Amino acid sequence: MSVKGNDKKLAAEAATDYVKDGMTVGLGSGSTAEWMLKRLGALVKDGLNIKGIPTSVKTESLARKHGIPLTDFSKTATVxxxxxxADEIDGQLNLLKGGGGSLVREKIIDAAAEKLIIIADQSKMVQQLGSFPLPIEVVPFGWEMTKKQIAAYGAEPKLRKEENRVFVSDNGNYILDCSFGKMVNPESLHDTLKSMAGVVETGLFIGMTDQAMIGQNGKVEMIGDTKKDDWWYWRE
Ligand SMILES: O=C(CO)[C@H](O)[C@H](O)COP(=O)(O)O
Incomplete structure (x- = not known):
């Protein structure tokens, strides 16, 4: 496993320390989250009693493979x-997400959660969001017009493709990857984009994160949640 892969694994496993019996847990998407699913599956096998809410169809199938019991919002009101x-994390723990195209379900579940822990390796930490193109989920109808509107706001939107086919999200929508460059005010950018007809959601997750577990060189740094006495520590 690469050093980066190991740091993702360590961060993911550190976050599972916060999963307790009886919890309903929002299950994130992406390669780092996959480590979390693997670990949770092992804990469930050892008797941990939880229910997961998956943020993507891929996460749902991985969770099933690892034996994690699942639920949905029709059966539970709380996460x-x-x-x-995350694809980028700034110093205020604002996030740029959606590299895997799961931003809508991720935002619904992450926003509903009592507590949101972000897991990543150090390469995701940035001074300012925006080096990674911002994923914006748009309705397929009239997407060319939505793209024009976003472009007029200073980005270079590219329709996401996978193996030469248009990428379709779990919700049946398209994704425009938009290079805005470094963002001075991501919150107002998000608000502006959300007000455009045809935009379903943006990958900017502002003020939602409680803690970030960041793997670096075989250790995990925890950032955030200043209310807790353990707000800054290294985990071997
Ligand atoms: O937002 C996401 C998917 O929509 C992922 O959480 C994000 O892309 C991070 O992925 P990885 O852990 O593979 O680096």
Whole structure:
């Protein structure tokens, strides 16, 4: 496993320390979250009693493979904890997400959670969001017009493709990857984009994260949640 892969694994496993018996847990998407699913599956096998709410169809099938019992919003009103990955994390723990195209379900579940823990390796930490193109989920109808509107706001939107086919999200929508460059005010950018007709959601997750577990060189740094006495520590 690469050093980066190991750091993702360590961060993911550290976050599972916060999963307790009886919890409903939001299950994030992406390669870092996959480590979390694997670990949760092992804990469930050892008797941990939880229910997961998956943030993507892929996560749902991985969770089933690892034997994690699942639920959905028709059966539960609360999410005690969500654990999810990110493409960029700034110093205020604002996030840029959606590299895997699961931003809508991720935002619904992460926003519903009592506590959101983000897991990543150090390469995701940035001074300012925006080096990674911002994923924006748009309705297929009239997407060319939505793209024009976004472009007029200073981005270069590219329709996401996978193996030469248009990428379709779990919700049946398209994704425009938009290079805005470094963002001075991600919150107002998100608000502006959300107000455009045809935009379903953006990958900007502002003020939602409680803690970030960041793997670096074989250790995990925990950032955030200043209310807790353990707000800054290294985990071997
Ligand atoms: O937002 C996401 C998917 O929509 C992922 O959480 C994000 O892309 C991070 O992925 P990885 O852990 O593979 O680096």
């Amino acid at each position: 005690d904890l969500a654990i999810d990955g």
